[in-house]
Amino acid sequence: MLSSTVYPIFFLVVWSLFGVFLGILLLRLIFNYSDPNPFGKVGRFGFKVRKLTERWVYPASRFFAMYNVDTRLAPLLTLFIGFVLTYFFTQIVGNTFFVIDGLTAGVVRGNASIIIGFVLYGLLSLFVLAIFIRFLASWFVFTQKTFLAFIVRITDPVMRPVQKLIPPIGMFDISAMLVLIGISLLQSVVLNVFVRGQL
Numbered sequence: 001m002l003s004s005t006v007y008p009i010f011f012l013v014v015w016s017l018f019g020v021f022l023g024i025l026l027l028r029l030i031f032n033y034s035d036p037n038p039f040g041k042v043g044r045f046g047f048k049v050r051k052l053t054e055r056w057v058y059p060a061s062r063f064f065a066m067y068n069v070d071t072r073l074a075p076l077l078t079l080f081i082g083f084v085l086t087y088f089f090t091q092i093v094g095n096t097f098f099v100i101d102g103l104t105a106g107v108v109r110g111n112a113s114i115i116i117g118f119v120l121y122g123l124l125s126l127f128v129l130a131i132f133i134r135f136l137a138s139w140f141v142f143t144q145k146t147f148l149a150f151i152v153r154i155t156d157p158v159m160r161p162v163q164k165l166i167p168p169i170g171m172f173d174i175s176a177m178l179v180l181i182g183i184s185l186l187q188s189v190v191l192n193v194f195v196r197g198q199l
Helices: 002-034 041-066 071-109 112-139 147-165 175-195
Strands: none
Touching: 002 041, 002 071, 041 071, 071 112, 112 147, 112 175, 147 175
């Protein structure tokens, strides 16, 4: 079963990478406030850290500048976004493994209810992935053509009504989080109706 064998290893690797990202951004935050001598060893190292992390921190700096917040704090916002993205990424992969395991069990048992339940659950998971990609596109710079346009088109019927209630704040689309929570509840209903008691 992928959920019990492969996923724990994947989870450990992804969160370890986030730990490295966390350490580098915390170093940048320290250098932002300590402002070491640029000609010394520490200063040169600080410059390398800034250069390495600039592409990740710049969108947060730009957002903070719009609201007159100290841009030196931008690494904290980048870390928060990184944490959210890492969490959702691991959840999406975990859901994928869960669906594969469930469909396999349904086929082996010849149980149509389990197969239907996991197909519906999988389709909802694909929609979650589309919203995740849309959320990424609102933070980073992507081309407005081809694949992203398709993602926007398929998620708009659900996202637009929620965005009217809760408009995006700058580059942040909080409505996406509410939609994801709603889909998660719907996935629970699907599992309870089609799968619970069958496995």
